[in-house]
Amino acid sequence: MSLRLRIALLMATLAAVATIAVGAISYQTTSSRLLRAVDDSLVDATAVATARRFDERLFDSGPFDGVVVQAILKDGSVLRSNFPKQMKPNREDLKLIGRAGVxxxxxxxxxxxxxxxxxxxxxxGIIQIGRPLVEMNAVLESLRLRTLLLVTGVTLAAGALGAVVAGRVTRPLRVLTDAASEIESTGRLELADGYRLEGRDEVGRLSTAFHRMIGALARSRADQRRLVEDAGHELRTPVTSIRTGLDTLSRYPDLPADERAEIVESMRAEASELTSLVNEVVQVASGEVDDSAPEQVRIGDVVTAAAERSQRRSGRQVLVQSDDSEVIIRRGQLERAVSNLLENAVKFDQTDGPIEVTVVDGRISVLDRGPGIPIADQPLVFERFHRSATARTLPGSGLGLSMVASTARQHGGEVFVADRDGGGAVVGLTLPVVRSWDPPSV
Structure with a gap:
């Protein structure tokens, strides 16, 4: 049963119940008043009867107006009666014999x-005065018929009005239902724009929430599509390095042992990096997080290892200046975060100069001489899948810096971006360091 029909039936039922209640009260009130009027006429006739002698001459002084009379003797026999049919007194009537005036x-x-x-x-004996209730019953029958007609009419009118009101109330819901059904059958989220409803009531707010949900689904779908399309850019670098190493080993089988070992080691590092990258892409796609236990690490060691790996990949020099800052962190996530910062710098810095990395009191800064980041894009660079206008022609999925931000947040840190003096950008993250504490001397 549809909501519209339920509302119409509810309004019809309420109207019927209310009309029946009013009709019942009206009928009961009218019946009581009419019966009281009949009783009053009988009381008046009683006054006439009691003024006459109780014998056969009771009827000789003239007829009673509009009533029938019957006289019952002590033995219960009828002295005289003008009732249209014989009416025998009951036990309660006979108890009145000898009780004058009761x-x-x-x-x-x-x-x-x-x-x-x-x-x-x-x-x-007793005298019984009666009056037919034909007129009263006719009035009450007419009242019952009119009440029935009124109940029927009001119920039908309420049902029709309820159907109209329910149609207007549920129309926006039907519109949203049609939108949801069409989107389900076609998969085209943009169709929701043709079903937009305005208003400040509950239906309007539902429509707004519905379109926000559709918008979120559209963004999620676009993100997923972009992830599928662009994940290859993230995976291409280590795969290309491994393929290059294999081609080198295949083409030059007589390489010295030390060079061969260096190539194999490089391929092993790239394979490890590829595994980590695949895992992180899967984590981004599924919402999973690294559940390994954090450990205390020296930031400089992680940054140096990431810098060496970046140099092998890109051939670009990476200069590292680091203090002895230590943090409690998941090492793998920190390594990937620093690698993403370095890859981002190498991608945008088209000069031959080195990429610089500084570590000062838990602050990791990666400095390049690229085109810099526009002011309007700086608040957005750490959002997932965000790519500025200048970056859309370059490989990448927009995941790298979002992973950096996620790593920083998970470990109580924050990310930052700024313009570099002389051109370029400074991008990095700050982590809470482990402070050494010496107890005071006594």
Missing amino acids: TNFRSTQLGRAEYRIRSIGFED
Whole structure:
């Protein structure tokens, strides 16, 4: 059952219940008032009867107006009656014999007609005065019929009004449902733009939330597509180095042992780097994190190893100046972060000058002489998949610096970017260092 139909049925049901309740109260009130009016007429007739003698002459002084009368003797026999059919007194009526002035009321059925009876006690018997309830029942029957028609009409009107109101209320929901169904069947998220609804009510906020969700899905899909398309750029460097090493060994089988060992070692390092890179791409794609235990490491050692690997890959000189800063960190993540910073510098620095790395009190800075980073792009360079206009023609996926930022955040640090004096950029991260503490002398 649709929401629209449920709302219409609910409104119709509420209207029917309310109308029935009003009709029932009205019927009960009218019935009580009409019956009270009949009882009042019987009371008036009783006054006439009690003013006459209780004998056969009770009816000789003239008829009673609009009522029927019956006189019952002490033995229960009927002295005289003008009831249309015989009506025997019941036990409660007979109790009034000998109790002058005591009365009771009751209703009884005589044939097809209902009568309202009032019995009055006398010393020698009782007098019963009755009045038919035909007129009262006709009024009540008419009232019942009108109430039924009113309930039917109000229910139908409420149902129709409920259907209209429910249609207007649920129309935005149907629109969003159609959008979701079409997107599900076609996979085209951009179709949601044709179903945008405005408003400040709950439906408007739902529409806004729906389009924000679609936007997030669109960005996620674009990120995934970009990751698939660009992951090859990240993987190409180590793969190319390994292929070059294999070609060299194949082409020159008579290489000296020391050169051969150097090439093999280089290939082994590149294979290790390739494994780490693949793992990190998978982590980015699946949201996984490195769960290895952090350890205390000297930043200079990690930076020096990453610099040597970068030199082997690119042929560019990397100069390292480092103090003895130590941090608690996952070594593999720090190595990858520094490698990403160096690769980023080598990619943008097209000069023949060296790439410089400084480590001062936990602050790792990589300095290049490239074109620099525009001010507008500096707050965005560490976002996942972000690539500036100048970088879109270069290989890369936009993952490297986002991994640097993730590593810094996971270990309580932060990242930074700035212009370098004389041209170029300074990009890096700051990590909380391990402080040595000497206890005071006593």
